[in-house]
Amino acid sequence: MRVLVVGAGPAGTRCALRVAGRLPGAEVVLAGAEAALPYDRVALSKYLAGDVAQEALVTHTLADLKAAGVRYRPAMPIASLDLSARAAVTGRGERIDYDRCVLATGSRSFRLPLPGADLPGVIPWRDLAETRQMIGVAREGGPAVVIGGGLLGLETAVGLAARGMKVTVLHAVGWPMERQLDYDAGTLLANRLRARGLTLHMPVETVAIEGTDRVKSVLLKSGERIPARLVVMSVGVRPNTDLARASGLDVGRGIVADGAMRTSDPHVLAIGECAEVGGRTIGLVAPALEQAEIAAATIAGEAAAWAPRADSAALKVSGTRVWSGGEVAPSDAEAVTLRAGESYRRLWWRGERLVGAVLYGDTAEAGFYQNLIASGQPVASRADAALGQAWLKDAA
Numbered sequence: 001m002r003v004l005v006v007g008a009g010p011a012g013t014r015c016a017l018r019v020a021g022r023l024p025g026a027e028v029v030l031a032g033a034e035a036a037l038p039y040d041r042v043a044l045s046k047y048l049a050g051d052v053a054q055e056a057l058v059t060h061t062l063a064d065l066k067a068a069g070v071r072y073r074p075a076m077p078i079a080s081l082d083l084s085a086r087a088a089v090t091g092r093g094e095r096i097d098y099d100r101c102v103l104a105t106g107s108r109s110f111r112l113p114l115p116g117a118d119l120p121g122v123i124p125w126r127d128l129a130e131t132r133q134m135i136g137v138a139r140e141g142g143p144a145v146v147i148g149g150g151l152l153g154l155e156t157a158v159g160l161a162a163r164g165m166k167v168t169v170l171h172a173v174g175w176p177m178e179r180q181l182d183y184d185a186g187t188l189l190a191n192r193l194r195a196r197g198l199t200l201h202m203p204v205e206t207v208a209i210e211g212t213d214r215v216k217s218v219l220l221k222s223g224e225r226i227p228a229r230l231v232v233m234s235v236g237v238r239p240n241t242d243l244a245r246a247s248g249l250d251v252g253r254g255i256v257a258d259g260a261m262r263t264s265d266p267h268v269l270a271i272g273e274c275a276e277v278g279g280r281t282i283g284l285v286a287p288a289l290e291q292a293e294i295a296a297a298t299i300a301g302e303a304a305a306w307a308p309r310a311d312s313a314a315l316k317v318s319g320t321r322v323w324s325g326g327e328v329a330p331s332d333a334e335a336v337t338l339r340a341g342e343s344y345r346r347l348w349w350r351g352e353r354l355v356g357a358v359l360y361g362d363t364a365e366a367g368f369y370q371n372l373i374a375s376g377q378p379v380a381s382r383a384d385a386a387l388g389q390a391w392l393k394d395a396a
Contacts, residue, residue: 001023001026001027001099001100001299002026002027002029002097002098002099002100003016003019003023003026003027003028003029003098003099003100003101003102003299004029004031004088004096004098004100004101004102005019005028005029005030005031005101005102005104006031006078006088006101006102006103006104006105006243007031007032007033007103007104007105007106007272007274008030008031008032008033008034008038008072008074008104009038009041009104009106009272009288010038010040010041010042010059010272010285010288010289010292011104011106011271011272011273011285011288011289011291011292012030012032012102012104012271012272012292013030013038013059013060014289014292014293014296015102015104015271015292015293015295015296016028016030016065016070016102017060017065017068017070018292018293018296018297019102019296019299019300020068020069020070021068021069021296022296022297022299022300022302023299023300024069026069027071028069028070028071029070029071029073029096029098030065030070030071030072030073031073031076031077031078031088031090031096032072032073032074032075032076033075033076033077033078034074034075034127034128034129035074035075036074036128036129037058037059037060037061037062037072037074038058038059038060038065038072039057039058039059039128040057040058040059041127041285042285043056043057044057044127044128044131045152045155045156045158045159046159047131048131048134048135048155048156048159048160048162048163049158049159049162049163050159050162050163051162054128054132057128076090076091076092077090077091078090078091078096078243079091079243080243080246080247081101081243081244081246081247081268082247083247083248083249083265083267083268085097086098086099086101086267088101098267099267100267100268100269100299101267101268101269102261102268102269102270102271102295102299103243103244103255103263103268103269103270103271103274103275104270104271104272104274104292105240105241105242105243105244105272105274106239106240106272106273106274107126107237107238107239107240107273107274107283108124108126108237108238108240109124109125109126109233109234109236109237110124110233110235110236110237110238111124111233112147112206112233112235114206114207114208114209115207115208115209116208116209116210116211116215117209117233119209119211119214119215119231120213120214120215121137121211121214121215121228121229121230121231122209122215122231122233123230123231123232123233124232124233124234125152125156125232125233125234126237134156134159134160134230134232135163137229137230138160138163138164138165138230139163140229141164141165142165142166142229142230143165143166143167143168143226143227143228143229144157144160144165144166144167144168144228144229144230144231144232145167145168145169145170145218145226145228145230145231145232146160146167146168146169146170146231146232146234147170147206147218147231147232147233147234147235148169148170148171148233148234148235148236149169149170149171149173149175149176149177149200149202150176150177150178150179150234150235150236151177151180151313151315152234153169153171153176153232153234153235154169154176154177154189154193154315154317155315155317156232156234157169157193157198158193158196158198158317160230160232161196161197161198165229165230166199167197167198167199168198168199168200168201168226168228169193169198169199169200169201169202170201170202170204170206170218170220170226171200171201171202171203171204172202172203172204172205173202173203174186174202174203175187175189175190175202176189176190176193176200176202177189177313177315177322177324179328180313180315180322180324180328180358181322181324181328181358181360182328182329182346182358183329184337184344184346185322185324185344185346185358185359185360188342188344188360188361189317189320189322189360190202192320193317201220201226204220204221204222205220205221206218206219206220206221207219207220207221209228209231210225214229215228215229215230215231216228218231237273237283239253239254239255239273239274239275239276239281240273240274241254241255241274244263244270244274247268249263249264249265249268249270250263250264251276252276252279253276253281254270254273254274254275254276254281255270255274255275255276256270256276257269257270257271257275257276257277258277258305259277259278259294259305259306259307260294260295260298260304260305260306261275261277261291261294261295261298261306262298269295269298269299271288271291271292271294271295272288272291272292273288275291277291277306277308278308280308282308284311284312284313287306287308287309290306291306294306309374310325310326310327310370310373310374311325311326312324312325312326312366312370313325314363314366320342320360320361321359321360321361321362321363322358322359322360322361322363323357323358323359323363323366324356324357324358324359325356325357325366325369325370325373326348326354326355326356326357326373327348327355327356328348328356328358329348329356330348330355330356332350333348333349333350333355333356334348334349334350335347335348335349336349336382336383336385336386337386338386338387341361342360342361343360343361343362344358344359344360344361345357345358345359345360345362345365345386346358347369347382347385347386349382351378352378352379352380353376353377353378353379354369354372354373354379354385355373356373357369357370357373364388365388365389368388368389372385
């Protein structure tokens with residue numbers, strides 16, 4: 001069997017390796033658009049902050065992939081798919097025939113349609129090349145602006161500050177990470193970041209990026225100008241569906257796929273951030289890797305189906321850990337809050353079932369709460385659950 005995997009991110013690489021392992025003798029080609037070995041994209045923030053070297057990001061060498069039965073083709077973007085002929089054409093005009101094709105094209109950063117958004121020095125951070133570009137600018141110091149105070153935006157801000165830049169975060173909501181944290185936890189985090197030297201403006205509206213040959217400042221709706229040598233846009237991502245759409249596959253927000261990760265063409269599968277299953281797209285590595293496993297099983301002729309689970313997000317920034325899982329601050333749920341010093345815990349309940357949780361400072365119980373949310377297990381005492389797993393067991 002000839003299997004082409006388009007996209008060498010974590011999901012694409014995992015799928016290629018699993019297919020090769022399940023089907024010895026299969027011709028497995030992993031085509032990556034970037035001119036780099038497969039690397040840990042989640043660890044890019046650590047590389048930006050100087051905590052790890054670039055070499056440490058690599059997850060698989062050429063020798064590793066070859067030994068596993070995968071032929072890796074870096075810097076090999078796929079330009080088009082001919083579904084009827086089951087063939088792909090690369091950006092260089094090379095034809096690659098396949099029996100099964102897996103689209104793992106990921107997502108692309110959203111660039112705000114602002115005046116000056118295309119100036120040199122404005123980066124919608126997503127990949128290794130953009131990270132290296134940011135590090136190059138940071139070596140010269142000066143002010144930087146991060147537009148967006150979500151998970152990635154804060155990691156970006158902390159990384160640039162660690163490189164010696166004076167960083168300002170602009171966020172449209174009144175507290176950071178509003179999708180993962182409630183107002184109280186977000187305020188605690190904001191205060192911590194400010195104490196560590198970051199400047200946060202929230203809520204604000206950015207109206208333009210100013211400069212001529214390069215970025216010089218960011219203009220706010222209030223009229224205030226924030227000096228900047230570097231502007232990083234961290235305002236969300238969009239599934240990369242261009243190849244699928246041009247090929248005639250069904251596309252909604254993402255590439256429409258069933259639970260077995262098959263698209264509208266049964267010979268083509270989609271996984272990771274580019275895929276849409278049951279009307280839902282994903283933005284985290286863990287479910288993307290799960291989908292890679294399911295796709296490999298499907299290609300091998302095994303019965304398998306992916307089912308979504310409650311999202312969770314973790315961040316360690318400036319020595320502070322935060323975690324959230326499930327629904328954050330749902331209007332139809334009751335909250336139980338526990339606060340002790342710099343530690344904060346809020347749980348949301350519907351009846352006896354935990355539906356969401358936010359932890360700030362002490363995240364040791366994150367796995368316990370994630371399991372409670374995912375399982376839907378009824379809990380008789382909300383107060384005991386708020387104190388943690390050991391307390392709940394003792395109470396039982």
